Amino acid sequence: MNLSQVLLSALKAHGAREVFGIPGDFALPFFREIESSGILPLYTLSHEPGVGFAADASARIRSTLSVAAVTYGAGALNMVNPVAGAYAEKSPVVVISGAPGKGESSAGLLLHHQAKTLDSQFAIYQEITCDQARLTDARTAPAEIARVLASCLRESRPVYIELPRDMVAEPCEPVVALGEPVVDDAALDACADEILARLAAAERPVLMAGVEVRRFDLEAQVAALARQLGIPVVTSILGRGLLAGHDAPLAGTYLGVAGAESVTAMVEDSDALLMLGVLVSDTNFGVSARQIDLRKAIVACDSEVTLGYHTYTHLPLGRVVRRLLERAPSARQVPTLPPPSYPHGMVADDAPIVPGDIARGINDLMARHGVMPIAADMGDCMFTAMDIAHQALVAPGYYATMGFGVPAGLGLQAATGERPLILVGDGAFQMTGWELGNCSRFGWDPIVLVFNNRSWEMLRTFQPESSFNDLSHWDFAGMAKGLGGDGLRVETRAELAAALEHAVATRGRFQLIDVSIPRGELSPTLKRFVEGVKRLSAPGAR
Numbered sequence: 001m002n003l004s005q006v007l008l009s010a011l012k013a014h015g016a017r018e019v020f021g022i023p024g025d026f027a028l029p030f031f032r033e034i035e036s037s038g039i040l041p042l043y044t045l046s047h048e049p050g051v052g053f054a055a056d057a058s059a060r061i062r063s064t065l066s067v068a069a070v071t072y073g074a075g076a077l078n079m080v081n082p083v084a085g086a087y088a089e090k091s092p093v094v095v096i097s098g099a100p101g102k103g104e105s106s107a108g109l110l111l112h113h114q115a116k117t118l119d120s121q122f123a124i125y126q127e128i129t130c131d132q133a134r135l136t137d138a139r140t141a142p143a144e145i146a147r148v149l150a151s152c153l154r155e156s157r158p159v160y161i162e163l164p165r166d167m168v169a170e171p172c173e174p175v176v177a178l179g180e181p182v183v184d185d186a187a188l189d190a191c192a193d194e195i196l197a198r199l200a201a202a203e204r205p206v207l208m209a210g211v212e213v214r215r216f217d218l219e220a221q222v223a224a225l226a227r228q229l230g231i232p233v234v235t236s237i238l239g240r241g242l243l244a245g246h247d248a249p250l251a252g253t254y255l256g257v258a259g260a261e262s263v264t265a266m267v268e269d270s271d272a273l274l275m276l277g278v279l280v281s282d283t284n285f286g287v288s289a290r291q292i293d294l295r296k297a298i299v300a301c302d303s304e305v306t307l308g309y310h311t312y313t314h315l316p317l318g319r320v321v322r323r324l325l326e327r328a329p330s331a332r333q334v335p336t337l338p339p340p341s342y343p344h345g346m347v348a349d350d351a352p353i354v355p356g357d358i359a360r361g362i363n364d365l366m367a368r369h370g371v372m373p374i375a376a377d378m379g380d381c382m383f384t385a386m387d388i389a390h391q392a393l394v395a396p397g398y399y400a401t402m403g404f405g406v407p408a409g410l411g412l413q414a415a416t417g418e419r420p421l422i423l424v425g426d427g428a429f430q431m432t433g434w435e436l437g438n439c440s441r442f443g444w445d446p447i448v449l450v451f452n453n454r455s456w457e458m459l460r461t462f463q464p465e466s467s468f469n470d471l472s473h474w475d476f477a478g479m480a481k482g483l484g485g486d487g488l489r490v491e492t493r494a495e496l497a498a499a500l501e502h503a504v505a506t507r508g509r510f511q512l513i514d515v516s517i518p519r520g521e522l523s524p525t526l527k528r529f530v531e532g533v534k535r536l537s538a539p540g541a542r
């Protein structure tokens, strides 16, 4: 085999099911190998941010690694933001960048696509990936690939592989995958016993499931642990939708002052908050009604477990959860909690549409026609998604970048074969919505809801005096046909209900519903979030 075939075979063996990419002259030989080998299908998109977001969504929905292949310089540096978002939100994307060959790097010329030095790109990616390799020697390449792919899966973070174009066809030995990391069994026992003792001594223990529970595919085990411990479970905003399909005493999603009061009180009153795979971030805890005393919490994330003032290291979450299951006593009873409630029954009348109507309309649609995986962009569409019952949601809930929604929806359909629902604001659609033009090539047919409030509305809620948040009324529906899909602008709830039904019934072409929303109308969750942030940031509030 040659180095490209070895790399592609190793990617597939480690869980990759496709390559998203855009070639360039430094990557053309590798793309030729991707296409000729047929080891993984190749989906090319139009702009590298879209490549990164699509690969990120594929990794999230399949809970394993995915691949984003780009050219050197202009391509790879165009993708820095999506990879940074994948790093922040623990999504295991493998970035493969073409690069100048050995001879041209030493020719003494400044090369096209070169920014500062030929090491600059590698240095930039060191900041947003957990491991890196430059495949400049076919003899060491298999071990380098094994190391980097093992890091990607172990840490559930992006990694970076630089592949000089004169190396792609070099003969190369296959990759031998590294085994599971060795874990100190005694430390694992001590940690599990300390956690169990802390929970047993508590009067109001609560389990919070976060993003790592999904990334490491631990939902069933965490649901079993909650039942065995007999304690209620909540999810963080990034863990939204976790455990929904499992038998777990699930109370809902913790959103601080922006969420259900019963869930907020349960978390903030807890005297033993067991946080499994939760990022301790401002979006998760920045709007806490009362500051959570983390010294009373148990935080298991990033292969560490912190209790009070001490930390156990090198204990992967999956091993901690399994050891807790082995050593936890069976609870006498499991709390019976009312399932989280979600709004249904949108009135299909001539009233204008507000974000809350969209959540109702989608919940009604899914109750009638079955659930769809959902990709949401940053903006009020993401806060609206908090009121949508279905659980398979990918969204930039912590890193909060715009542009994620449409490409992520395409990544979902490529990865799962299921038709996705995409929620995106007009501002975010202006960034990456054009990737819809690639649907017809690959047979993708998402349903896209554009929250068209002619505004950067989230920003206006924080700074209403600025008129630069006003956007003009782009006719996204009118542009759909030119992109190969169908578009419809809707102004009333009756039109929205009819458009959703028509979209579900129409397959084979993307269906874009351009939803006109009066400027200033917010989802209930965003409204509470903004009020909470303003209240909590007022002088003397905490």
Ligand SMILES: Cc1ncc(Cc2c([C@H](C)O)sc(CCOP(=O)(O)OP(=O)(O)O)c2C)c(N)n1
Pocket (backbone or CB within 6 Å): 378, 379, 380, 381, 400, 401, 402, 403, 424, 425, 426, 427, 428, 429, 451, 453, 455, 456, 457, 458, 459
């Ligand atoms: C790539 C990128 N650029 C800028 C921002 C800042 C930003 C927001 C966050 C706070 O950083 S929310 C927002 C406006 C979003 O407008 P739209 O998509 O129309 O959604 P909505 O009207 O529902 O707000 C911007 C510009 C961002 N998050 N990501």
Ligand SMILES: [Mg+2]
Pocket (backbone or CB within 6 Å): 379, 425, 426, 427, 451, 452, 453, 454, 455, 456, 457
């Ligand atoms: Mg908007």
